[in-house]
Amino acid sequence: MKIYNTLTGKKEEFVPINDGKVTMYVCGPTVYNYFHIGNARPFIVFDTFRNYLKYKGFEVIYVQNITDVDDKIINKAKEKNTTFEKVAEKYTKAYFDDIEKLKIEKPDKSPKATEEIKEMIELIRVLLEKGYAYIIKDGVYFSVEKFTDYGKLSNKKIDELREGARVEINDQKKNPLDFALWKFAKEGEPYWESPWGKGRPGWHIECSVMSKKYTGADTIDIHAGGIDLTFPHHENEIAQSEAASGKKFVNYWMHNGYVNIKGEKMSKSIGNIILAREVTEKYSAEVIRMFILSAHYRSPLDFTWENIEKIKQAFKDIYYTLQILKQVEKPDVKITIEESSYLKNFIDALDDDFNTPEALAIIFNIIKLVKEQIKKEFTNEIVYSLAIIEKNIIEMCKILKILPEIKKPDEKIIKLMDERNILRKEKKFIEADKIKEEIKKAGYILEDTKTRSFLIHEL
RNA sequence: GGCGGCGUAGCCAAGUGGUAAGGCAGAGGUCUGCAAAACCUUUAUUCAGCGGUUCAAAUCCGCUCGCCGCCUCCA
Incomplete structure (x- = not known):
């Protein structure tokens, strides 16, 4: 199986650290709002990818954080005249509701930032001790210049970044790119005690901590998220983790492309968002997932109601075909990759950097066979062949998690x-x-x- | 300014050296007592444009045009 690795910019053969096991960390939500369909893309893509890994026989540990304290949550609380805990609680619940509606399997671990403060403090302590961090008036900062590999993920150089950087408000920072590990609390802000003063963790530190804690290793197999997280978030995670452990943080970095609206990135700041729950109100999880998988995960995907409607039409074909097959009396059969060239091609497509559009095309090619056969006399041969076909379609739909529930009519x-x-x-x-x-x-x-x-x- | 991505039919979208998958929509037709949201056929001599390499290019190289993203919170 090949995976495109952002770190190297190439497709690489996937070799897990431990045979038969995969550790996977996917950046999760900051719970200050309902998540939109752009946020949903990595959730769906990597949930499907996890499912595929399991199909391939891997044992997968899948960790996804919940950022339940940060500036946006605090601001929202102020705005709504409530506490940050209440805001976080509300949207954490909404997050779980929404992923359930999308039939996303719960992560094996969903650690919350506020529950990992102790470990974050410990990590910051190590970074200070090793000389990678320093303390100024408003917090503890990571010094990017101390970490020689800084920029290796996003292919950026510190000097070049500096030129493009905006005016830095904080003149105490050694380098404008230095980022907060710990932010001292201002009046009225939530805080935790730390050796350096009351405050809260910076955004990046939680991922470094949780990734290690819940996979039990300094180096994990796969770290995934939206392409916009590459810089600075993932770059900073690498810096923190590798500076502290002295080991490689992640072997394979996977990044999904954006969901666009009229060619423009869907984002909260632009305001062109469609909430996941708006879509789940109108379409089934299977149709939404098929829509997301209809483009390669690294390509941009334009969201329009027309496009998702087209996918629904296509999905109908699968749904109707499976119903017809269900109503045919058939023998019980088993299929294997060796015997089914369709399944083999399907797996080959997914093995090639998770090429789901190609995989979907194969499903439709098989459906065509049903249409040819269903008109014929039902000889033993035909019935057997239909049984094989049905198994193929079901297997593939299961892998992509787009299998509709098929009931025999009353x-x-x-x-x-x-x-x-x-x-x-x-x-x-x-x-x-x-x-x-x-x-x-x-x-x-x-x-x-x-x-x-x-x-x-x-x- | 630095870095990166993209441009394939009316629309969506694979394909990255061997002669254009798949889906939606459209057109024509077939089955049928009627009908279908059924079935069949059909829809790019061509992959933004121009050059180059090659026996062979949508695929590699160069240039041009257009779109988008990151460099600031962002999935």
């Missing part, structure tokens, strides 16, 4: 269909059409072929 509805077919044979079409109407009211459409009829639950 006995009652099946009876109605049988009755209608008898009436049709007797050429009592008026009565037959009445039953058709009745079936439609129950939410099913009928599809008649030469030899049989199928009931299809409408999406």
Whole structure:
């Protein structure tokens, strides 16, 4: 399996540190608002990727932080005349509600920043001790110049960054790029005790701490997030972690592209956001996930209601086809990669830097086979072949987590269909059409072929 | 200014050296008692433009044009 690694700018063969195990850290939400569909992209992409790793037989440890104290949360609390804890609590709950609606599996660990303060203080202490950090009037800062590898992830040089940097308000900092490890509390701000004074952690430090604590290792396999986190957030994480441990922090950095609105990045500051919950109100998790996976994860993805509607139409094809297959009496079969060239191609596509659009195309290629076969006489051979096809589609949809729930229609509805077919044979079409109407009211459409009829639950 | 990405049919989107996947929409047709949200066929001699390398380029190189992102909070 190959993964594009931001650190090297190349696709690389994925080799986990420990055989059969993968440690994965995905940057999580800052809980000061409902998350939007742009935020949802990494959640969905990397949840699906985790699922794929599990399918491949890896044991995955998946950690995602919750930033529940920071300036934005504090400001929101002021604005709403409440406490930062209340704001964080509200949106943490909303985050879990929303990921559930999107059928995102809960992370194995969802550590909260406020519950890891002790470890963060310890890490800062080490950095101070090793001379990577210094204390000024408003906090403890990391000195980027002390860390020679600074910029290796985002391919930036300290000097060049300095030129582009804006006017720095804080003239006590040794370098404008130095970032806060610990911020001293101003009047009325929440604080925790520390050896250097009352305050709160800087943003980056939590990821360094949690990543190590919950994977149990200085070096993890995969660290993922939106491309906008590359600099400065991930760069700073590397600096902190590697300065402290002296070891490589992350082997593979994966970054997803933006969700755009009319070609422009969706972001809270621009204000062009569509909340994830606005989308889950209108579309099922499977359709939303398929929409997200319809573009390669590193490419930009334009969100429009028309585009997601197109995906819904395409998804219908999968849904309807699986329903038809469900209504065919078939033998129980097993499929293997060796026997199914479709499955093999599917896996090959995903093994190539998680190429989900290619993988989706393969699903549609198989669906075409169903359409060819379903019209034919149901010989043993055909039925067997349909069984194999169904298994393939289900397997693939499961891997991509776009498998819709397929129920056999109620006995009652099946009876109605049988009755209608008898009436049709007797050429009592008026009565037959009445039953058709009745079936439609129950939410099913009928599809008649030469030899049989199928009931299809409408999406 | 520095760094990075992108430009493939009406739209969405794979493909990164061997002759353009897949989806949506459209057009024509078929099945059917009727019908379908069913099925079939069809839709890029061409991949932003111009040069170059090569037996061979959407794919590699150079230049031009256009769009976007990061360098400040951001998924």
